[in-house]
Structure formats: structure tokens, C-alpha cells
Amino acid sequence: MQLDTLISEIRKKQSFLCIGLDVDLAKVPTHLLDRDDPIFEFNKAIIDATNHLAVAYKPNTAFYEAYGLKGWKSLAKTVNYLNENHPEIFTIADAKRGDIGNTSAMYANAFLKELNFDSITVAPYMGKDSVEPFLAVENKHTILLGLTSNEGAYDFQTKMLGDKELYKQVLKTSLSWEHSERLMYVVGATKAEYLAEIRNIIPDSFLLVPGVGAQGGSLEEVCKYGMNDTVGLLVNSSRGIIYASQGIDYAEAAARAAKKLQNEMQRILSRHGHKN
Amino acid sequence: MQLDTLISEIRKKQSFLCIGLDVDLAKVPTHLLDRDDPIFEFNKAIIDATNHLAVAYKPNTAFYEAYGLKGWKSLAKTVNYLNENHPEIFTIADAKRGDIGNTSAMYANAFLKELNFDSITVAPYMGKDSVEPFLAVENKHTILLGLTSNEGAYDFQTKMLGDKELYKQVLKTSLSWEHSERLMYVVGATKAEYLAEIRNIIPDSFLLVPGVGAQGGSLEEVCKYGMNDTVGLLVNSSRGIIYASQGIDYAEAAARAAKKLQNEMQRILSRHGHKN
Numbered sequence: 001m002q003l004d005t006l007i008s009e010i011r012k013k014q015s016f017l018c019i020g021l022d023v024d025l026a027k028v029p030t031h032l033l034d035r036d037d038p039i040f041e042f043n044k045a046i047i048d049a050t051n052h053l054a055v056a057y058k059p060n061t062a063f064y065e066a067y068g069l070k071g072w073k074s075l076a077k078t079v080n081y082l083n084e085n086h087p088e089i090f091t092i093a094d095a096k097r098g099d100i101g102n103t104s105a106m107y108a109n110a111f112l113k114e115l116n117f118d119s120i121t122v123a124p125y126m127g128k129d130s131v132e133p134f135l136a137v138e139n140k141h142t143i144l145l146g147l148t149s150n151e152g153a154y155d156f157q158t159k160m161l162g163d164k165e166l167y168k169q170v171l172k173t174s175l176s177w178e179h180s181e182r183l184m185y186v187v188g189a190t191k192a193e194y195l196a197e198i199r200n201i202i203p204d205s206f207l208l209v210p211g212v213g214a215q216g217g218s219l220e221e222v223c224k225y226g227m228n229d230t231v232g233l234l235v236n237s238s239r240g241i242i243y244a245s246q247g248i249d250y251a252e253a254a255a256r257a258a259k260k261l262q263n264e265m266q267r268i269l270s271r272h273g274h275k276n
Numbered sequence: 277m278q279l280d281t282l283i284s285e286i287r288k289k290q291s292f293l294c295i296g297l298d299v300d301l302a303k304v305p306t307h308l309l310d311r312d313d314p315i316f317e318f319n320k321a322i323i324d325a326t327n328h329l330a331v332a333y334k335p336n337t338a339f340y341e342a343y344g345l346k347g348w349k350s351l352a353k354t355v356n357y358l359n360e361n362h363p364e365i366f367t368i369a370d371a372k373r374g375d376i377g378n379t380s381a382m383y384a385n386a387f388l389k390e391l392n393f394d395s396i397t398v399a400p401y402m403g404k405d406s407v408e409p410f411l412a413v414e415n416k417h418t419i420l421l422g423l424t425s426n427e428g429a430y431d432f433q434t435k436m437l438g439d440k441e442l443y444k445q446v447l448k449t450s451l452s453w454e455h456s457e458r459l460m461y462v463v464g465a466t467k468a469e470y471l472a473e474i475r476n477i478i479p480d481s482f483l484l485v486p487g488v489g490a491q492g493g494s495l496e497e498v499c500k501y502g503m504n505d506t507v508g509l510l511v512n513s514s515r516g517i518i519y520a521s522q523g524i525d526y527a528e529a530a531a532r533a534a535k536k537l538q539n540e541m542q543r544i545l546s547r548h549g550h551k552n
Contacts (some may be wrong), residue, residue, distance in 0.1 A: 022379070062375060062382035068390055072348045098399065099338060099372055100426040100491075103298070106338035114344055123374065125401045125421055127428020145401055150376040152403020155449055161437045173431055215376075 001118045001139065003206070006090050007230050009055045011274065014266040016231050017258060018056035018092065018208065020238025021046065021078060022063045027243050029250050039067065039074035042250075044081055046242055049251040051086050053258040056234050058092040058208075079115050090234070091118045092208065096145065098123040098130045105133040112140045119143050121186060121208070124170045128177050135179040141206075142183055146171055146198065149188025149211030167194075171201045184208055187226070189217025189235065195225030206232050212261075213240030219261070223268045231274055237261060277394045277415065279482070282366050283506050285331045287550065290542040292507050293534060294332035294368065294484065296514025297322065297354060298339045303519055305526050315343065315350035318526075320357060322518055325527040327362050329534040332510050334368040334484075355391050366510070367394045368484065372421065374399040374406045381409040388416045395419050397462060397484070400446045404453050411455040417482075418459055422447055422474065425464025425487030447477045460484055463502070465493025465511065471501030482508050488537075489516030495537070499544045507550055513537060 010016050023039045032038040047057065059078055064071035082091050093111040097120065098104060104122075111120045112134070119141035122134055134142040147157055147167040157167040164172070174183055187198055189211035198207075207226055211217035212235055219235060226233055241261075245253030269275070286292050299315045308314040323333065335354055340347035358367050369387040373396065374380060380398075387396045388410070395417035398410055410418040423433055423443040433443040440448070450459055463474055465487035474483075483502055487493035488511055495511060502509055513533075521529030545551070 024382075060375070060379055060382075062373070062379045062386065065386040066382040066390065068352065068386070069345060069348050072345050076344065096373065096375055096399070097338070099336070099370075100424070103336055103338045106300075106336075106342040110338065110341040110344070114342065123372070123399045123401050125399050125432065126424050126426060127431030127433070129426050129428040131428075148376070148402050150402060150405050152405040152407075155403030156401065156437065156442065156445065157403070159437050159445070161432065161435050161442060166432065166437060166442065169432065169435070 001090055005088060006055060006206075009088050010231050013052065013055055013262070014269055015053055015055055015262040016233045016235055016265055017054045017261055018058050018234040018236040019046065019050055019054045019241050019258065020094070020210070020236050021057055021059040021242065022238045023242070024063060025067070027246060029246055029248055031248060037070070037074055037077065039064070039071065040077045040081075043074070043078045045251040046254050047082065047086070049255040050241070050258045051089060053255065053262045054089070056090040056092055057082055058094045058236055060094040060238075076115060079117055083116055092143065093117040093120040096121050096123050098126050100126070101129045101133055104130050108134045108137055112137045119184065121145065124174070131174070132178055135177060135182050140182065143208050144170065144174055144183055144185050146185040147187050147191050147194055149190045149215050149217065153188065153191065168197070168201060171198065175202070186210065188215070189219070189222050190215055192218060192221035192225055195222065199226065199228065203228060204230075204232070206234060208234045208236060210236040213237045219264055220268070223272070227272055231269070235265070277366055281364060282331060282482075285364055285366075286507050289328065289331055289538070290545055291329055291331055291538045292509045292511055292541055293330040293537055294334050294510040294512040295322065295326055295330045295517050295534065296370070296486070296512050297333055297335040297518065298514045299518070300339060301343070303522060305522055305524055307524060313346070313350055313353065315340070315347065316353045316357075319350070319354045321527040322530050323358065323362070325531040326517070326534045327365060329531070329538045330365070332366040332368055333358055334370045334512055336370040336514075352391060355393055359392055368419065369393040369396040372397050372399050374402050376402070377405045377409055380406050384410045384413050388413045395460065397421065400450070407450070408454055411453060411458050416458065419484050420446065420450055420459055420461050422461040423463050423467050423470055425466045425491050425493065429464065429467065444473070444477060447474065451478070462486065464491070465495070465498050466491055468494060468497035468501055471498065475502065475504065479504060480506075480508070482510060484510045484512060486512040489513045495540055496544070499548070503548055507545070511541070
């Protein structure tokens, strides 16, 4: 997908909401468990109820791999359903992959070509040649881990590496990689106070921001420091939306939770001059 | 698997060879392509021909995910075949995963419980709470990326983070994590000169060492600086063994290539006083 499509969807829907499809069968309504593919049925109902409110969906691959073959099939059906019915929606494989060059090329093939996601999250620890095979895929996007939403981010990411924090070195160094224009970055909503400095290094890039909701991050704060001329934000909510109800009304409850976030986003967009 | 089993296998076989099962269908003998599951058939023949020479097998998950559902099935069949026929052999899911806590727990479940690998490789960028869910699994091992074999290792890993290089901070910090006795570490053979200092930080841990062979690392150098009282090394070769021949004799050629490495290992073990 071209970035222009994503930006125009954000304007049109007045939303920069990404919905995390992290499906745990222990948490889905029990009536779904008799179905042939309960994970896909769950996702399909969530997508049908929320696609007018969200511009992106992000299945985390861990939740699918945990169910082995069946889970992989549900993942493929979910991204196919999105690509066929909502080609304007941005799809993210939250896979956090990264390996030596020839191996990263296999992952890029798996997620960006075979499964045909628009983007994939990638870990930076192994450096340039572990990321460039993802960046080499045309019309796709690589979302590099910058500053993550969890407590463990303080173990290494925020420590000084040379003259700046490791996560800032990652952001800065990545700009020199081939096809860096295809990069986006993960920055946790729980670290909103870091966003102003992050925007000094990567003013124009899209940021994928997890951690609003269950993890405690603030949407207001994220937008205050992170929003740019093209909005430049995809704010993710997973559990807060998909498990808004664990009853038979889960899809309607998800839509209500998504609508609440979208309303808040619309107010913020309007205040920042991003009216439709 | 208990570490004692691995150590006794190393003594018995006079080998610390790990064979990387990174199967690319473009490189397997063409007569296999008509089979129902060519990847598994290829692996089975390699395992049958080399299991007396190797103490560990390491499928890299990228190569399986690249074939989608079919690939995942081949991966499951491969680890099942090893567990059923060679329970004394150490299995490694080379997956390089790592995510926030509840998500890492899903990956741990997928690889260490469902697929029942003895171990998994994990990336350290997200810190303590991204790794501990793997360490929580009893009788299993977490192989943390330390200093990787690729060029990109110099982008961040070897840069100073506070008073020591990032990879050394990773090694040192990981020792304070819960169940750190279940940790092993990836150290590339191409960085053998770093092994002496690495052994100062983690004298007792097992190291998984890729990069001998196709990537140019030296077995002699790795052993000189990396071997400890329990040997403490698993040296991996992938392409140099499994593609030793791309003809119908591929399994025999793989056995010859493995035997050559095992002979070299036996000589080194003997010199270091690790006789059978």
C-alpha cells in the first residue's frame, strides 16, 4: 500500500486507530468454540463491526503460532479477508522478526509476499543487514522497534549508547539504510514524554503506538508530542477493544469501544487542524 | 532436556555439532519435489544420515514460515521425528522471538510446549520481561542473542552502552533474570576473538555458535577462547552440511561433511582433555 492511501483513509475516517487482533481462545465467547475456525470467526466479526472506525489491523503472530497449524491458517484467512474486502485498510504483521540477511529475506517473503501483509514489525538488534531485506520489498513497510511500551525497555533501549540512548541510535542509524523511506517505528504510548525528542530525529515517519488502554498510555499525550503534518500516528488498542465484552455481544461491544477511541481521535485531529 | 544429557551426549559422540535445518526448496534435489512433504523428507534423510555425528539440530523458523501452512507442518513433523526417534538430541527452534510479557508467553507456549523444542533463540532488545516468560518453562532452555555472526552486529551490539559494549551488557544483565540458569547465548563464530571476554562474564553457560563454514568462522579459534569445563559449545553448520551435494546423494554427502567437522571436533576435544 502507498502511504498516500493510509493518509487519506485517516482523513476520511477521522481516525488513526489500529486494532490489535491478538486472539486468545481462553477469552473469546464460548459459543464460537464449536465453529470450524473460531479465531477467524472472531476476527471477521470484529472487522465487520469496526472497519469504518479503524485504518489498520495488527494481528500479533504469537497468538496464532500458539495454535500451530490451525493458528497459521486463521492468520492467513484473516489477512486475506482484509485484503479482499477492505483493500484500503493497512495490515500489520506484528512479528518482531530479524535475522541474518538470507534468513530475513525468507521472513520478508513469508509475511510481505505470501501472506501479503502491508507491513511487518522488525527488531533492530542484529543491525542493518538484518533489516534491509524487509525494506527491499516494494510498496511495503518495515516497522522497526524503537522504544517499546514494556518495562524492559529501560533495560537497554533507554541506556546511553555513545552520545545518545540506544533507541535514538537505532532511529538515527536506520535513516542511512537502503529504502529507509519504507520505515515506520514502534514507540510505546507509555513513553509519550520521549516523543518530542523522537520527532526531532524522525519528523516525517509514521509511528505505530501500542500501549494505550490495558498498558496505561495516554492518547492525549501521544498526540501532543507525536502528531505531525500527515498525522504520522497509528495508535493501537488490542484487549481494550476485542475483549470489551466476552459475551455474545462482543462485536458490538468492540465497535462501541472503538467508536469511543475514534471520537477522541476526531476531537484531537480537529484541534490539530486535520479536519476531513 | 536436562543439561546433563546434552553434556553426556557430547562426550559420547565426541561432537558438539549442531546441524542447521534451513531448508530452501530451490536448493533440494529435484526428485524430492514430487513427494507429499519434500521439506520433511529432506530433513528426515539428513537426520538419519547424521544423528550419530551431531548432538543438536536447529531448524530456523523463517525457512518454514516462508512456505506457510505446509512449512509449519514440516517443522512440526521434523521436531516430532527427532523427539520420537532421538530423544537424546537437543532441539533448537531458531526463532529469534521476543515481545511484551503476555505475548512472549504465547511464543514460549508455541515452541517449548506445543512443538516441544528443547530450546528457542530469543532477541534481547525488549529486556527482562520479554525474556522471562521463556525462562519460566521448566526443563527448557532460552538461547539469548549476544553477539551475532553478521556484519550488522557492529551497528549496535559492539558499541559502548555505559561502561561496556551492548552485547556484554546483555550478557551481564541477563544473569539477574529469574531462572537465568536456563540461559544459553548466541555468539557468532566470526567474532571468535571476543570469546575470551565473553567467558569472563558467562564462564559456565552453553554458547550456540553459528557462522562456521559458509559465513567464514574458524572452529579452532572458537574452541580456543570459548570452550569450558563442560565443553559449553554447540557449533552450528547449516548450508555446509545440508547442501554438501544437491544431487541424489545429498544425505551421504551431508554425512561426509558432518563427519569431517566431527573429526575436527574430536581432535580439539582430545587436546582440551575432553576424551570419551
